[in-house]
Amino acid sequence: MFSRYTHVQDKTVKDLQALAARVREEGRQDFANALSAVLGKLSENRLNLAVLGEFKRGKSTLINALLGRPLLPMAVVPLTSVITVVEYGEALRVEARFKDGRKETIPLETIPAYVTERENPKNEKGVEQVRTRFPPRSLKGVCGWSTLRAWDRYMNTTPGSLLNFLRKRTRPCS
Numbered sequence: 220m221f222s223r224y225t226h227v228q229d230k231t232v233k234d235l236q237a238l239a240a241r242v243r244e245e246g247r248q249d250f251a252n253a254l255s256a257v258l259g260k261l262s263e264n265r266l267n268l269a270v271l272g273e274f275k276r277g278k279s280t281l282i283n284a285l286l287g288r289p290l291l292p293m294a295v296v297p298l299t300s301v302i303t304v305v306e307y308g309e310a311l312r313v314e315a316r317f318k319d320g321r322k323e324t325i326p327l328e329t330i331p332a333y334v335t336e337r338e339n340p341k342n343e344k345g346v347e348q349v350r351t352r353f354p355p356r357s358l359k360g361v362c363g364w365s366t367l368r369a370w371d372r373y374m375n376t377t378p379g380s381l382l383n384f385l386r387k388r389t390r391p392c393s
Contacts, residue, residue: 232261279303290351292331301334301346308352318345327351 239254270278279291282305291303315323315333325333332338333346 228261232258235261286353288353290327290330290353292335300336300339301342302348303330303334304348304350306350306352308354310352310354312352314350314352316347316350318347325349 235254235258239251239258242254243251270282272278279293282291283289283293286305290305311327313325313327313330315325317323330349330351333344333349339346
């Protein structure tokens with residue numbers, strides 16, 4: 220299965236490199252730069268998995284079940300209000316990223332203080348996202364994120380709005 224993926228990926232990389240060279244020759248540096256960005260993403264071998272849904276539909280519960288450990292807070296009432304990223308890391312590490320650019324390493328048990336409506340109402344702490352690096356090898360190359368409440372703004376909008384929402388979050392693990 221992975222040999223087929225590797226073959227398709229290699230061919231795609233070669234085709235994109237050839238296309239980038241051609242558009243560069245034609246003076247389209249902007250397009251060449253965009254192709255280079257796509258090539259960079261391909262070389263990362265990373266799968267971004269978004270878990271989207273309405274309030275209280277079990278998004279955090281699903282992620283915790285897949286991880287085999289209760290990393291994300293769960294409750295009977297709507298709880299999470301900040302984007303929460305889970306990705307592979309050599310050691311367990313949790314980092315809060317703030318809208319003003321600050322980053323702070325936090326203990327695992329304090330995640331609710333940053334991502335829940337109960338402990339951070341209306342995101343008064345200005346948290347952009349909380350990122351959890353988790354060591355199971357099954358996560359290597361996977362970056363999942365739970366958008367939770369952020370998704371609600373887009374539930375009753377056009378498909379184009381949903382696409383814009385997802386595009387803004389294509390680099391959650393960077």
